[in-house]
Amino acid sequence: MFRTIVGNGSNRIQRANHLFCSHPAQLSAMMEQYWNGRMLNAANPRTNQSNSLGSPQRRSEVGAYPLNYLLNTWGADSFISRNAPNDNLYWLHLIYAYMIENTRLYEIFKKVVTAYLVGEKLGVPVGEAQSWLRNTEELFFSDPSPFAVYNVRSRLRPDVEATRRNAYFRMFGMDLNHGQADNQAYPFHKAGAANRDFVSTLEDFMQEVWVGISNTSNTSGANRTDNAAIANFARQLHDMLNDRRLNGNLAREEFYFVSMMSWFHLTLEFNSPILTSLRAEGSREDQRLLRMAERVGLPSHAKAYDFFQLADPLARILIQIELGNFNDENNVPLLFADGPLERDMRTIITHWSMATGRDMKVRRGQNVSIASSNYRGYTTAQVPKVTANGNGEAVTAL
Amino acid sequence: MASKKPITAPPASSLAKSKSVSKTLQGPVGIVEEYETIQKMLDGEAPQWILPPNPKIQIS
Numbered sequence: 001m002f003r004t005i006v007g008n009g010s011n012r013i014q015r016a017n018h019l020f021c022s023h024p025a026q027l028s029a030m031m032e033q034y035w036n037g038r039m040l041n042a043a044n045p046r047t048n049q050s051n052s053l054g055s056p057q058r059r060s061e062v063g064a065y066p067l068n069y070l071l072n073t074w075g076a077d078s079f080i081s082r083n084a085p086n087d088n089l090y091w092l093h094l095i096y097a098y099m100i101e102n103t104r105l106y107e108i109f110k111k112v113v114t115a116y117l118v119g120e121k122l123g124v125p126v127g128e129a130q131s132w133l134r135n136t137e138e139l140f141f142s143d144p145s146p147f148a149v150y151n152v153r154s155r156l157r158p159d160v161e162a163t164r165r166n167a168y169f170r171m172f173g174m175d176l177n178h179g180q181a182d183n184q185a186y187p188f189h190k191a192g193a194a195n196r197d198f199v200s201t202l203e204d205f206m207q208e209v210w211v212g213i214s215n216t217s218n219t220s221g222a223n224r225t226d227n228a229a230i231a232n233f234a235r236q237l238h239d240m241l242n243d244r245r246l247n248g249n250l251a252r253e254e255f256y257f258v259s260m261m262s263w264f265h266l267t268l269e270f271n272s273p274i275l276t277s278l279r280a281e282g283s284r285e286d287q288r289l290l291r292m293a294e295r296v297g298l299p300s301h302a303k304a305y306d307f308f309q310l311a312d313p314l315a316r317i318l319i320q321i322e323l324g325n326f327n328d329e330n331n332v333p334l335l336f337a338d339g340p341l342e343r344d345m346r347t348i349i350t351h352w353s354m355a356t357g358r359d360m361k362v363r364r365g366q367n368v369s370i371a372s373s374n375y376r377g378y379t380t381a382q383v384p385k386v387t388a389n390g391n392g393e394a395v396t397a398l
Numbered sequence: 399m400a401s402k403k404p405i406t407a408p409p410a411s412s413l414a415k416s417k418s419v420s421k422t423l424q425g426p427v428g429i430v431e432e433y434e435t436i437q438k439m440l441d442g443e444a445p446q447w448i449l450p451p452n453p454k455i456q457i458s
Contacts, residue, residue, distance in 0.1 A: 090439060
């Protein structure tokens with residue numbers, strides 16, 4: 001969300017520094033405005049079919065600060081960023097926050113902020129880093145102001161980290177890949193209604209899409225692409241994800257957690273003031289995170305690079321799946337025909353395989369078939385004999 | 399002996415069918431366009447956000 005506000009233009013770094021030096025109330029107002037500008041379409045403008053409450057085009061009908069309250073309190077152009085917020089905005093899927101947090105970025109930043117706030121062990125932060133520190137503490141480590149849309153902390157759920165893990169578990173059936181600093185499991189409420197089949201279904205989906213990508217330019221030979229199977233897995237994912245979002249469930253949590261991870265991710269995307277203060281500059285976000293982790297003695301995840309690469313494209317594809325765009329097998333070829341969807345699917349399949357160690361490019365069930373095809377049912381008498389040919393090379397006589 | 403069939407152009411109906419398949423791959427229902435629009439929106443490319451003024455930093 002903060003990365004969206006900064007944009008990807010040539011003046012990106014300047015805009016990011018501008019954001020980091022804004023007043024926390026301005027940043028808070030931006031979040032309210034973003035929420036106010038979310039898409040609230042009763043029907044999908046492309047297909048004209050109705051959008052259920054909770055779908056990407058109608059995430060929630062819970063109100064933010066009324067726009068006139070924002071404008072009257074803070075003024076229009078002078079304080080908040082947009083004066084026409086009804087822009088049909090999306091934010092990234094919760095999987096983005098999950099992937100980014102798996103790098104262990106949140107805990108590392110927490111240690112950095114704490115170290116700067118309580119002493120000078122890491123040195124004294126430069127001027128602009130002071131603003132970043134203040135904003136980070138105010139937005140993500142303090143009790144939010146009452147009535148704010150991103151206020152997901154209360155006496156009933158005081159630990160926002162447990163709330164995040166709870167949301168990840170409900171949506172994806174997974175906890176983060178790390179526990180507490182002492183490697184103990186992090187305590188959080190594991191809801192009964194959780195998508196425990198999410199990972200296996202997503203992996204089936206990826207493997208079938210990879211078959212499609214591999215065969216898309218075939219002009220002869222067998223084509224194992226199965227559009228119906230891909231549509232079936234897409235529908236299963238669509239149904240389970242939308243089940244967790246019924247009537248706008250988890251929308252505010254998703255919005256806040258995606259915003260939070262977006263802030264930290266943006267901080268790592270260039271040599272920002274806080275990284276300069278820490279002497280944690282690098283050429284890539286994972287390298288900067290690694291150096292920062294070394295400074296505070298808490299290792300980042302070894303696959304952080306893959307998690308960073310996965311976060312954006314997987315979030316975009318899951319939004320499409322939640323929209324139901326691939327429930328129809330006629331649309332499935334878009335996932336492997338040359339284009340933006342195919343490029344994202346390639347990235348996802350490659351980095352998911354790297355991050356999990358489970359190769360999505362291997363045919364489903366191939367390991368089993370390899371094992372069985374190697375066994376040829378020889379009896380002792382039939383074991384192939386190895387002899388030497390005239391050149392002294394071993395030859396197996398079958 | 400049966401005479402060979404002359405080679406003729408495919409019927410117009412089959413051409414129309416193949417054209418519609420290729421249109422599907424390009425996204426006749428606008429999925430690709432919608433995807434690109436969402437991507438641009440999420441990348442902050444369009445619409446571009448106007449940041450509030452900050453006396454310390456001037457954006458070129």
